[in-house]
Amino acid sequence: MNDHRALRHGTDEPRLTRLFRSLGEDDRRTLLAFAEFLAAGRQPAAAPAPPVAPTPLPRPEQETVIAAIRRLSRTYTMLDRGPMLNETSALMSAHVLQGRDAAVVIDDLEALFLRHFSDYCARLQAAPGDAHEGCAGTDTPAAEPD
Secondary structure, three states, X not given: OOOOOOOOOOOOHHHHHHHHHHOOHHHHHXXXXXXXXXXXXXXXXXXXXXXXXXOOOEOOOOOOHHHHHHHHHHXXXXXXXXXXXXXXXXXXXXXXXXXXXXXXXXXXXXXXXXXXXXXXXXXXXXXXXXXXXXXXOOOOOOEOOO
């Protein structure tokens, strides 16, 4: 079904439900995980938190794209996911819809998060005061697998 009509709250729910029910179990989990990511990026912004350093988490050898997004979101808790939504969606689509290799997409996701973290640090360093402590010494925060 390739319907490009504008989505309308309420009226598209039956269509979404029908599509969800037509998917296999793995695709349902992927859709739900992606919907959770999208919803998390739309949460109202809270008061700015003090800057924090990334919490590197090891990249498993056999990681799914969804698991990588979750891992990177936990690593870079200080980032606002909203500005990354389009690029993350495009990478997820390239994997799910176009069959792009998961490892390559995960490499691109890691680069995306790192780039947004670098932008975050640049904004903090441009701000007055000592608000960039969490950015010191974090050139490559992603942890290597054990």
